Amino acid sequence: MNTLRGLFVAPFDALADPRVIGDLAAKAEAAGWDGFFIWDHLQYGDRVDAIADVWTCCVAVAMRTERLLFGPMVTPLPRRRPQVLARQAASLAVLSGGRLVLGLGLGDDWVGEFSSFGDEADPRVRGRMLDEGLEVLSALLSGRPADHEGTHYVVRDACFRPAPAVPIWLAGRFGNRAPMRRAARYNGFFVIGLDTPEDLQVVTAGLADHDPAPGFDVVLDLRPEQDPAPWLDRGASWVLTRIGPFDINLADVQRIVEAGPGSATSNHDAPSAT
Incomplete structure (x- = not known):
């Protein structure tokens, strides 16, 4: 498997400016990175002062x-209206x-x-909102007529176009099987909290039990100082560097x-940017 490499960027503080994010993305493309994914937060505790909006970025x-x-990684769907998110x-x-990947969680x-x-x-309630919101979002992104009457969301006689293909990756922490089951129904699983490359093999084996569709992506992130080499060729389609x-x-x-x-494989002294 050819593992793609991307950046996983928090638009915080020095990066809390969409112009800076745009500049970094242009530099990333020129340097040979394959993806550029942006955190989606409204606040992040006392150590973070400024935050940029993920959609503007x-x-x-x-x-x-x-x-x-590129895309948001990850957007908490339960705090967004799925019909607005579908249009966005x-x-x-x-x-x-056609380069957007929609990371949700x-x-x-x-x-x-x-x-x-x-x-x-x-x-637990957000989990139910996420599952129902995914149904609504997928229906609206399909470009076909959609109707939904649920606990949290209602769609009546709607048909959204244009309807370009938008892959959906679902995020979840390692060891929690519910996000894995949910992700297997869509296009990818961004697994958070892996400690060792052997953990990744546990994830890929678990996903196989849920029979994801061909082309399903398995995504993980590493700190800049971590050597990605031991993680490659173990079933991940994407390895992201966390900023x-x-x-x-x-x-x-x-x-x-x-x-x-390519430099991360041999440069173990890279600044952490964390």
């Missing part, structure tokens, strides 16, 4: 690049010539990401980006 990436796959995703896919309330704004804080979330230095980030994906 995605537009900047789409406009500054021609080849990179379709428009970004058209704008970028449950979200986490550990810094009040939901409760601070009156959104649903119970992860952030704390104490981000723009000059360090630019060096990581401009060095390209």
Whole structure:
């Protein structure tokens, strides 16, 4: 398997400017990276002061690049209206010539990401909202007539176009089987919290039990100082280099980006940008 390499970028503090994100994405494309994926948060605790909106950043990436796959990684679907998200995703896919990947997940309330704004804080309820929201989102992105009457969402006689193809990756923490089962029904699984390459093999074996469709992506992220070599050829289609979330230095980030994906295999002294 040819493992693709991408960047997993927190648009925080020194990077909390869509113009800077656009510049970095252009540099990443020139340096040979395959993807550029952006965190989606409203707040991130006391150590992060400034945060940029993920959708504005995605537009900047789409406009500054021609080849990179990109997208939010990950958007907590339970805090967004799936019909609005469907319109946003379709428009970004058209704008970028079909390069958008929609990363979705449950979200986490550990810094009040939901409760601070009156959104649903119970992860069990958010799980049910995520499953139902995925049904609505998928129906609207299909371009076919959609109707839905559910606990959390209603769609009556809607048909959204344009309807470009938008792959959906679902995120989940290693060891939690519910996100894996959910992801297997879509286009990819972004697995968080792997400690060893052997953990990745556990994930790929578990996914095989759920029979994902051909072309299904298995995605993981590593810190810049981690050697990706032991993780390659173990079933992951994407290995991302994490940028952030704390104490981000723009000059360090630019060096990581401009060095390209090949340098990480041999450069164990890269700045952490964390």
